[in-house]
Amino acid sequence: MISGSECREIAKKLRYAANYGLGGLSLQRNLAEITKAEGVSWRWVMRRLADLIDRPTCRNVYDETEMGACENGFECSECGNRVEDLEHCCITGTFNYCPKCGREVVS
Ligand SMILES: [Zn+2]
Structure with missing residues (x-):
């Protein structure tokens, strides 16, 4: 899984390239390098x-x-x-993301 910090690092490099140019390389090569793709093919x-x-x-999958x-x-x-209340009370709020692994919760 690609971490949030890795994504932010890639976005930072993409924005840098957008401002300062491709350094003489093709867009494809830049994207391959910046995103750390497995290969340089499209x-x-x-x-x-x-x-x-x-x-x-x-x-x-919490079982109430x-x-x-x-x-x-x-x-x-x-x-x-x-995530649960050990006193068996109700937790308020919504779980849009897992607080540990950061995955988006879908139904
Ligand atoms: Zn998780």
Whole structure:
């Protein structure tokens, strides 16, 4: 998985290239280098761009019917991170992203 800090670093380099030029290299070569694509062919560049744009997702698989479960808890389907109230009370708010792995929560 591509981390948020890696994405920000790539975006920073893209903005730099946009302001200061391609350094005599083609756009494709620049994109391959900046995004750290596996290869310099246009296919690798396309794949890498798709991976960068398509952010990973997870689902909330928290089981409220489990013994001792709280209301509106969260369990990440991918990393297993659980957020719950140990007093078995209701948690308020919305889980748009897993607080541990950062994946976007989709239903
Ligand atoms: Zn997670």
